[in-house]
Amino acid sequence: MSNMKQQVQEAVSFIEHELGYRPEIGLILGSGLGILADLIEEATSIPYHAIPHFPVSTVEGHAGELVAGHINGKDVVMMKGRFHLYEGYSATHVTFPVRVLKALGVNQLIVTNAAGGVNVEFEVGDLMLITDHINHMGTNPLIGSNDKEVGPRFPDMSEAYSKRLIQLAHEVASSKSFAFREGVYLGNIGPSYETPAEIRFARVIGADAVGMSTVPEVIAARHAGVEVLGISCITNKAAGILEQPLSHEEVMEAAEQVKKTFLQLVLGIIEEM
Numbered sequence: 001m002s003n004m005k006q007q008v009q010e011a012v013s014f015i016e017h018e019l020g021y022r023p024e025i026g027l028i029l030g031s032g033l034g035i036l037a038d039l040i041e042e043a044t045s046i047p048y049h050a051i052p053h054f055p056v057s058t059v060e061g062h063a064g065e066l067v068a069g070h071i072n073g074k075d076v077v078m079m080k081g082r083f084h085l086y087e088g089y090s091a092t093h094v095t096f097p098v099r100v101l102k103a104l105g106v107n108q109l110i111v112t113n114a115a116g117g118v119n120v121e122f123e124v125g126d127l128m129l130i131t132d133h134i135n136h137m138g139t140n141p142l143i144g145s146n147d148k149e150v151g152p153r154f155p156d157m158s159e160a161y162s163k164r165l166i167q168l169a170h171e172v173a174s175s176k177s178f179a180f181r182e183g184v185y186l187g188n189i190g191p192s193y194e195t196p197a198e199i200r201f202a203r204v205i206g207a208d209a210v211g212m213s214t215v216p217e218v219i220a221a222r223h224a225g226v227e228v229l230g231i232s233c234i235t236n237k238a239a240g241i242l243e244q245p246l247s248h249e250e251v252m253e254a255a256e257q258v259k260k261t262f263l264q265l266v267l268g269i270i271e272e273m
């Protein structure tokens with residue numbers, strides 16, 4: 001057995017032992033959006049450092065724990081805090097938790113993030129359903145030997161983000177008199193924010209939002225056949241749109257302001273999944 005497979009199995013055995021059930025829906029909560037984990041019923045929290053082989057996140061605003069429980073009768077597991085390439089982890093480490101979620105039973109994954117609005121029509125506080133992504137991170141979590149039991153060597157990415165779940169999310173939003181934006185997420189490695197020239201480039205290549213996460217996780221999830229819904233919280237206008245510098249504080253504040261709406265929508269979506 002490969003080292004990776006064995007590590008995933010050890011992490012899964014540990015978590016299964018703590019939970020006693022197999023969650024079907026997974027969530028990865030981005031910067032400032034971890035609050036969702038507080039709404040889980042009969043929550044079991046497992047700090048990342050307790051899970052065998054799990055990396056530990058280092059960024060402010062990203063607590064590191066797995067929270068599992070029930071939402072509207074569905075068994076869910078949330079990653080409160082995620083791992084980023086810019087922290088120095090390899091793409092394999094960044095996506096280790098996705099492998100673990102899949103092996104735990106997760107076949108539908110909601111991935112959320114904070115992102116800069118590249119599309120000039122986007123306002124701070126908008127929520128964007130990710131219709132597609134551009135991997136501009138210079139790496140890929142599937143580099144290296146492939147385990148055919150997990151997924152194919154050359155996985156198809158033509159529907160990385162489930163059209164069915166996008167449709168469902170729009171329906172939930174309109175029932176709550178809300179409208180999601182839609183667009184393409186560009187993944188950059190960070191941790192520096194982009195230059196104005198890079199944002200003009202992003203626009204030319206078809207990006208609507210830009211961030212430093214999500215892409216590796218979605219590649220790993222799709223490799224393993226997990227259905228994905230991606231939601232970006234537009235926390236700032238991308239570099240160069242306004243004549244002002246970007247800051248992590250601004251990103252966290254915007255996430256804070258939109259979180260009530262975000263919570264309601266995600267709860268509604270889970271109910272319908």
Ligand code: HPA
Binds near residue numbers: 114212235236237251
């Ligand atoms: N760029 C990259 N990542 C981000 C941004 C941004 O403007 N906002 C939030 N995450």
